[in-house]
Amino acid sequence: MPAPSKRTQVHRHPERGDYDRATIDQILDEALICHVAFNDGDSAPRCLPTIHARVGDTVYLHGSTAARAWKALRAGAEVCIVATIVDGLVMARSAFNHSMNYRSVVVFGTAREVTEEEELHTAAAAITSHVAPGREDEARMPTAAEYRQTLLLAVPIEEASAKVRSGPPKDDEEDMELPIWAGVLPLHTRPGEPQPDPQLSGDLDVPPSVSGYHRPGGQ
Numbered sequence: 001m002p003a004p005s006k007r008t009q010v011h012r013h014p015e016r017g018d019y020d021r022a023t024i025d026q027i028l029d030e031a032l033i034c035h036v037a038f039n040d041g042d043s044a045p046r047c048l049p050t051i052h053a054r055v056g057d058t059v060y061l062h063g064s065t066a067a068r069a070w071k072a073l074r075a076g077a078e079v080c081i082v083a084t085i086v087d088g089l090v091m092a093r094s095a096f097n098h099s100m101n102y103r104s105v106v107v108f109g110t111a112r113e114v115t116e117e118e119e120l121h122t123a124a125a126a127i128t129s130h131v132a133p134g135r136e137d138e139a140r141m142p143t144a145a146e147y148r149q150t151l152l153l154a155v156p157i158e159e160a161s162a163k164v165r166s167g168p169p170k171d172d173e174e175d176m177e178l179p180i181w182a183g184v185l186p187l188h189t190r191p192g193e194p195q196p197d198p199q200l201s202g203d204l205d206v207p208p209s210v211s212g213y214h215r216p217g218g219q
Helices: 021-030 067-072 118-129 144-148
Strands: 034-039 045-050 050-055 056-064 080-091 099-109 150-156 159-165 183-186
Touching: 021 099, 021 159, 034 056, 034 067, 045 056, 045 144, 045 183, 050 080, 050 118, 056 067, 067 150, 099 150, 118 150, 144 150, 150 183
Parallel strands: none
Antiparallel strands: 034 045, 034 080, 050 056, 056 150, 080 099, 080 183, 099 159
């Protein structure tokens, strides 16, 4: 990963900036969704949540060909991708010093529409696996007709940075003796009890992608 650019350099709390590619990859892989910001063809700002997946040096994005906002990305509009994981609520003695422990990544780039058949399959499998690891081996993959309804975009990971906060609250010295509880409330993404589709045919076992579900790198 090259040195941070003017856009990826962390200025607010620079000590939290992390430009290591391994850190960036780990956060992209663990974050369940991302938000995609760009200007549409009328120079109006857009920010949309969507499913993503990383394969090597590329982030794949998933959307509908019918979505007007995504057409700007297909046409080459510059994009900003943000993925965030909240690890805990930081409870300080003062309201001002409350915070969150988090890991986030920002990626800037220009999206490329995926049209080649093999890469379409690669992107579809990666996105399915990103949502539920192993599900790509259990579910039917898209047909040619379904690919025509889906817009898959590839964004190179060339201009990116991570920002990470961890640890206890940072109260002002004059507040340290206040009789107020302070600390961190950890947060984790954990699955609940699987709810079978009422229209399931036959007595089917819950597959491993569901019964053993967990986020990569998570708890």
